[in-house]
Amino acid sequence: MIASLPPGLLLIGGALAVPFLRGWLRWAWMLALPVVGFVDLIGLEHGAHVTVALFDYELQPVRVDRLSLAFGYIFYIAAFLGILYAVTINRTAEQVAALIYMGSAVGALFAGDLITLFVYWEVTAVASAFVVWAGNTERSYRAGMRYLAVQVVSGVLLLSGALVQIAETGSVAFAQSGLQSLAGLLIFLAFGIKCAFPFLHNWLQDAYPEASPTGTVFLSAFTTKLAVYGLARGFAGEDILIWIGALMTAFPIFYAVIENDLRRVLAYSLNNQLGFMVVGIGIGTELSLNGTVAHAFTHILYKSLLFMSMGAVLYRVGTVKGSELGGLYKSMPWTAAFCIVGAASISAFPLFSGFVSKSLIMSATAGEGLLFIWFVLLFASAGVFHHSGIKIPYFAFFAHDSGKRCKEAPLPMLLAMGATAFLCIGIGVWSEPLYALLPYPVDYVPYTTAHVVTQLQLLLFSALAFAVLMRTGLYPPELRSVNLDIDWIYRRGLPAAGRAMARAPAGLRDALAAAGVRTAFGFLNRLVRLAGPESALARTWQTAGMVGLILIVMAVYLVLALV
């Protein structure tokens, strides 16, 4: 009966009923939706389910295979846990937006063609912006605007890529596209923005920490992992992803060390974890792709758990600034314990979930003989323990006692954190069920003596480094501050340049504008020459190119209007 309904629509449709339900009935309804969705996935047969003709093209709104299923399961689990966590706070707008957001993210996983993917992609963008806005502060409103602008650009790029691909090949299918074609390049960029590639990353650290305590938990699970899924399907084995991923693992952690807002620290470490997944996609072997999917799966759980624990602190204390907190283990012992489980999992301690998933990617990297990349990933692994594993629990719950006393987190939050923590440990102890879900057959044993001992050496010596730096006073203290990041360019740099432009003498202004236009055209010319083949397809190419260009111009205009 439900089998005819595309996955995800259940949540989207269910969201519409939420405003009309009250009290426990609403919570029962919302909690039931992901459960029914999950059960529905178990029964799905592989292959294309539904095809719809649109003009000359065959759309494929539902296509099922092991890759989309693995992501689908964890998306539904995350949806359930997120809703359970949010039972405490009754914000209708956030609930509706979150359900539509999660439903469209699930839908996108099963989209077999680029048009369907684009539609879901845009719905996730708009709905998740509403989740940010539900933070209900001036800051969250502005951050949500910036966030939406970036997400829409990603959507426009995806649509451009789809149109170019249709013009080039006549196919709308979403499959392995590669970077040789213009279409592939555009789609790659669209995914890259949502995956928070270096220099395209800052929407994540900007917006996520401005949402409500519950909103951030929803946000952390879906958008970026949808992008990881897209990259795994479209660009597995593209070498450049290895380098992009390695850079992603390493550079956000420097920011994480000096960031004061602990939810923003988590956003930086989210970025770092995505890097491991991207490296796995770039390597493109069965082992590494399994590693990527496994790591996305475990990551969604432990990252949710960490955001939940910080959300509970924010809810009870009113702040998650490291400089204001400390000693909270006395007031919130359960929250502290769950936070430590999340921290141990993200750090990949043996017996916790991160260990059984990250090992796959590390082994794949070593197996391919990528020594330099392996060094970077090992550095990032030590670093992630340092800033997420230790810094988060230490500054929130231990460190010097801030004197703040509050109640333990409310029961629904504790239940959600407890269930998530249970899964984190469960997967770490018993990895076979997770391995059985992965896209390729798994022949891998995570628990060997060498693995366990070397990992413990890496982690405990990192802890020792933290302790030594703390006791010698070398560790930088938590300070009330913000740190400049890429968002400075569009929040301060460009507006300042615009104002300077407006003040400049007219002659200079015209000359600069002319030079700007010339440079832009020169660049486009080069691009067209680079991308345009000399074949008979050249005509179609140009039409497609024009469509793409117009869309890009529109996107730039949109961003300028919104920011």
Next chain:
Amino acid sequence: MTGNASEKQNPPERRYWLDERRNVDRIYWALLVVCAGLFAADLFYDKHAKFAVEEWFGFYGLYGFIACVFLVLVAKQLRKLLIRPEDYYDR
């Protein structure tokens, strides 16, 4: 947003184990001992190394320690460059 942060002071506050400076020191020394043990553990198993560096005695521990010190010291310098007042973007 603030939930119900109760500011009620419970009259005589309980002393926790971690409130004793001595006990924090104990944890520190315990960590040192565990690390020394793990370092020595390299004598007793085969690493199945893919890379030659892995075979170096205590490689993982040393790498982790140096990586973290490097990370923190570089981040500290980076902060001098990047830090702004908390209301920088609100002005």
